[in-house]
Amino acid sequence: MTSLPTPDPGAKKLGLVIDLDTCVGCHACAVNCKEWNTGGHAAPLPDYDPYGKEPDGVWFNRIHSYEAGCGEASRTVNFPRSCLHCENPQCVTVCPTGASYKRVEDGIVLVDMDKCIGCKLCSWACPYGAREFDELAGVMKKCTLCIDRIYNETLPAEEREPACVATCPSRARHFGDFNDPESKVSKLVAQRGGVELMPELGYKPVNRYLPPRQAQIQTAPRERAAEGGNKLLRLLDKVLSR
Amino acid sequence: MKPAASVLLLTTLTGFGYGLLAWLALFALLGLLPASRWFMPVGVVVALGFAASGLIASMLHLGRPERAWRAFSQWRSSWLSREGVASLASFPPALGFAALWWGMGPAPVTVIVGLVAGALGLVTVYCTAMIYASLKPIRQWNNKHTAPNYMLLALFSGAMLMALLLACWTGQAGLAGLLVLLAGLLAAAAKLAYWRFIDTQKPLATLASATGLTRYGEVRPLDAPHFTENYVLREMGYQIARKHAARLRRITIATAFLLPSLLALLAGLGLVPALLIILATLLTAMGLFIERWLFFAEATHVATLYYGR
Numbered sequence: 001m002t003s004l005p006t007p008d009p010g011a012k013k014l015g016l017v018i019d020l021d022t023c024v025g026c027h028a029c030a031v032n033c034k035e036w037n038t039g040g041h042a043a044p045l046p047d048y049d050p051y052g053k054e055p056d057g058v059w060f061n062r063i064h065s066y067e068a069g070c071g072e073a074s075r076t077v078n079f080p081r082s083c084l085h086c087e088n089p090q091c092v093t094v095c096p097t098g099a100s101y102k103r104v105e106d107g108i109v110l111v112d113m114d115k116c117i118g119c120k121l122c123s124w125a126c127p128y129g130a131r132e133f134d135e136l137a138g139v140m141k142k143c144t145l146c147i148d149r150i151y152n153e154t155l156p157a158e159e160r161e162p163a164c165v166a167t168c169p170s171r172a173r174h175f176g177d178f179n180d181p182e183s184k185v186s187k188l189v190a191q192r193g194g195v196e197l198m199p200e201l202g203y204k205p206v207n208r209y210l211p212p213r214q215a216q217i218q219t220a221p222r223e224r225a226a227e228g229g230n231k232l233l234r235l236l237d238k239v240l241s242r
Numbered sequence: 243m244k245p246a247a248s249v250l251l252l253t254t255l256t257g258f259g260y261g262l263l264a265w266l267a268l269f270a271l272l273g274l275l276p277a278s279r280w281f282m283p284v285g286v287v288v289a290l291g292f293a294a295s296g297l298i299a300s301m302l303h304l305g306r307p308e309r310a311w312r313a314f315s316q317w318r319s320s321w322l323s324r325e326g327v328a329s330l331a332s333f334p335p336a337l338g339f340a341a342l343w344w345g346m347g348p349a350p351v352t353v354i355v356g357l358v359a360g361a362l363g364l365v366t367v368y369c370t371a372m373i374y375a376s377l378k379p380i381r382q383w384n385n386k387h388t389a390p391n392y393m394l395l396a397l398f399s400g401a402m403l404m405a406l407l408l409a410c411w412t413g414q415a416g417l418a419g420l421l422v423l424l425a426g427l428l429a430a431a432a433k434l435a436y437w438r439f440i441d442t443q444k445p446l447a448t449l450a451s452a453t454g455l456t457r458y459g460e461v462r463p464l465d466a467p468h469f470t471e472n473y474v475l476r477e478m479g480y481q482i483a484r485k486h487a488a489r490l491r492r493i494t495i496a497t498a499f500l501l502p503s504l505l506a507l508l509a510g511l512g513l514v515p516a517l518l519i520i521l522a523t524l525l526t527a528m529g530l531f532i533e534r535w536l537f538f539a540e541a542t543h544v545a546t547l548y549y550g551r
């Protein structure tokens with residue numbers, strides 16, 4: 001059913017917190033996402049022309065790099081982009097078949113690939129570009145929040161978290177229940193001022209992004225090349241600047 | 243947005259077909275149809291032929307066309323589903339309209355069934371328009387112009403087919419010629435207003451708000467996640483040069499509306515009606531195809547902000 005479920009105030013609201021301060025842009029989460037999911041719930045994630053000139057394929061997680069601000073205050077921000085499991089997702093309501101749905105018990109947005117007719121409308125309705133079409137199977141695919149890991153009782157308890165979270169070498173991704181004010185994700189959002197992406201579109205994304213911290217270490221002005229004066233220093237500068 | 247041939251065909255052909263169906267019903271109500279047993283049923287077959295070919299074209303673009311029947315299930319939330327339901331629902335009354343006319347002529351029951359069919363056809367066109375008009379991430383579609391534009395274009399192209407049928411059947415375009423003129427001018431005005439509107443619209447979001455980095459002011463793309471186009475860019479990253487768009491808009495206004503309206507006027511005045519109306523119909527079909535191409539090509543999707551587009 002593609003009508004949104006009536007929100008249950010007691011239900012879990014599962015999602016990710018992504019720390020833009022610590023993400024180093026290594027793409028490990030994207031690779032592990034692909035690795036896990038090509039054998040998981042939405043398997044396979046096809047590749048087209050993988051060894052050719054224009055490799056392309058289905059990925060649920062894409063890592064951009066941006067430059068934010070100008071001058072001294074500017075910085076590079078690595079930006080992982082995956083489905084935000086929105087609370088008001090139009091990707092669900094536009095679906096004509098009931099294939100795209102939001103789970104009432106934990107808010108995860110999924111595609112039932114046995115029902116999907118591949119009309120692509122849901123991907124048009126997602127402002128975040130989070131859905132990617134499987135051209136070979138003719139159906140839509142998307143991040144599953146690793147539903148087959150987080151509830152997977154055959155995995156050791158500490159591994160029951162999304163593949164992207166588990167693999168991040170700088171612990172920039174966190175998984176948890178946003179409806180529990182005591183959860184790690186809720187606390188992180190509160191402490192670090194976690195933000196919604198494009199709140200103006202009204203999709204109420206569950207995932208939050210932690211903005212980069214302001215630099216806290218005051219650095220002394222950098223040493224300047226020796227000018228005038230000491231000949232030895234000038235010579236040294238010349239040699240070292242080569 | 244990528245202008246895919248299947249959706250261009252779907253939206254233009256159903257407009258022609260359901261527009262004609264609506265006019266047939268209205269003409270029947272007003273007693274303006276030729277007193278022939280065959281004219282009306284032939285008209286309905288033409289109308290349904292156009293509508294059905296549009297719907298079939300759109301089904302072929304599905305990833306899994308064999309599951310298309312599932313699309314009738316979610317009419318509570320999905321305009322695409324409503325479109326399917328409405329179009330399916332329009333067929334029985336339309337066929338009934340034709341059969342009743344053939345059997346008993348313009349009796350009240352014929353006219354009522356015809357009006358139901360015509361209304362359902364227009365509802366289908368409205369649902370099609372709302373598929374686009376309801377998509378929040380695409381500002382060129384998600385506005386108050388989209389649905390009236392679709393309705394007017396359907397009524398205009400339907401009037402064109404009506405004039406074509408009449409001119410070929412009776413040798414005169416008559417009232418339908420005038421109708422084409424009026425609807426054509428109205429549709430052209432609506433289209434111009436739409437273009438004016440989207441040209442002055444503000445972007446929906448900025449890269450800064452899309453990345454949650456508003457505190458930094460400006461945000462610029464540095465490294466893309468991938469070097470080749472992916473699905474999102476192929477489907478939604480289509481860009482058309484302003485220069486080309488401006489030229490195509492002028493071509494649209496001329497070929498879809500102005501020239502056909504002029505030809506319809508001349509035909510209405512009795513100048514080789516059949517020939518002129520055939521010419522006008524071909525021009526309209528071409529012009530509306532370009533118009534629909536532009537409707538997609540000029541539409542920008544907010545997700546492409548992430549790629550600096």
Ligand code: SF4
Pocket residue numbers: 082083084085086089090091092109125126127128129130131142203205
């Ligand atoms: S990010 Fe996109 S695909 Fe994910 S729930 Fe939100 S609208 Fe749907």
Ligand code: SF4
Pocket residue numbers: 094095096097098099100111115116117118119120121122123139140
């Ligand atoms: S592509 Fe599949 S999941 Fe998406 S709207 Fe169409 S039927 Fe629903």
Ligand code: SF4
Pocket residue numbers: 029032033034036037060061082083142143144145146162163164165
């Ligand atoms: S939660 Fe799972 S499916 Fe979603 S981006 Fe992370 S690894 Fe990929």
